Amino acid sequence: MTSKAPTTTTEDDITAETIRRFEGTPDPRLREIMTSLTRHLHGFLKEVQLTEQEWFEAIKFLTATGHKCDDIRQEFILLSDTLGVSMVVDLISHRKPAGATESTVFGPFHRPGAPELPMGANIAAADKNGMPAVVFGRVLDVAGRPVAGALLDVWQANSEGFYDSQLPNADELQMRGKFRTGEDGRYVVRTTRPVHYSIPTDGPVGVMLNATNRHPWRPAHIHFAVSAEGFEPVTTHVFDSIDPYLKSDAVFGVKDSLIVDFQEHPTRDKAAEDFGMEPPFVTAEFDFVLKRRA
Ligand SMILES: [Fe+2]
Incomplete structure (x- = not known):
């Protein structure tokens, strides 16, 4: 037995x-x-x-997140961003020496294939209602020497707070461009003043934010991915210092070193002359500092 x-x-x-x-x-x-x-x-x-019911809800949520993704909509990046995961990974991955430009979230709105434009070109030609802006500065190494041949990949929401991929003619690339520095490391980008915008709330991430009483706003910013031969690339934003959402960014992307003052130019002045701008317009100066590859 x-x-x-x-x-x-x-x-x-x-x-x-x-x-x-x-x-x-x-x-x-x-x-x-x-x-x-x-x-x-x-x-x-x-x-x-x-509970089992909660587990099935979670499966449904993740399935819906996947279904919301296509070639231009990336709901999983948005989920990662709003859960703080993207910024934790960013902080673990990019420990820069003092003085190098800090990185922040890549976000879900980058698109490959933006055109390389002549220095000083306007990426916001189609954005008729925005405040004209000139963003300029230099790409430098940690010792302060100019970096020649650096590529700046720039992307931004329009003055209504929408990226081109969210517009009816989503196939058209707008508010994007690539710029390459010369020997002096200088760059100039004409655009419109960035505005704060709501991340997309018509998908599962919006359901999560709503259920948890969180707002969907991101403070006004311009995205830059800066790279150069022999240097570590940096993916970052330049934030507008007057934005009310700097302290409560829906995706936790703000770092103090990335906040700049946009100077207002209401009347004709030296900057208007230097940049060939009609007032009113704004200017923002920001230097990108790259760390040499080991
Ligand atoms: Fe953005």
Whole structure:
């Protein structure tokens, strides 16, 4: 006669067994990630005592997030941004020496294929209602020497707070351009003054923000991705110092070193002459400092 000892499987048994199954992972980094992911994910489930109904809601939410994505809409980046994940990864990944320009979120609105434009070109030709703006400065190394041949990839929402990909004619690239510095490292971009805008709330991320009583606003900014041969690239924003949402950015992207004053030029002055601008307009000066590759 055989007797079976009664067995009780606990939550902790499942956690331990799941971790054990990843022990044979050949890539040590993947093994570390899967083991830690299992430990934290199971820990979270046990901490909140997640119900089956809540789990199905989560599956539905993630499925809807995937369905919302296409070639130009990236709801998963938006989810990562609004959960603070993008900025934590950014801070872990980009420890810059003092003086180098700090990075911030890449965001969901970058599009490849923006045209390379002559220095000083206007990326906002189609944005008729915005306040004309000139953003200028230099690309420098940490020692303050100009970086020649640096590429600035610039993108921005229009004065209504929408990126081109959110407009009816979404195929048309607007408010974007690439600029390459000469020997003096200088750059000049004509655009319109950035405005604060709401991140898209017509998808699952909007449902999450609404259910948690969070606002969807991002403070006014212009995106820059700056790269040059021999240097670490930086993906960052330039923020307008008067924006009311600087302290509560929906995606946690603000860093003090990226906030600049936009100077107002209501009448004809030297800047109007220097930049060939008709008042009123604004100017913002910002130097990008790149760290040399090791
Ligand atoms: Fe943006």
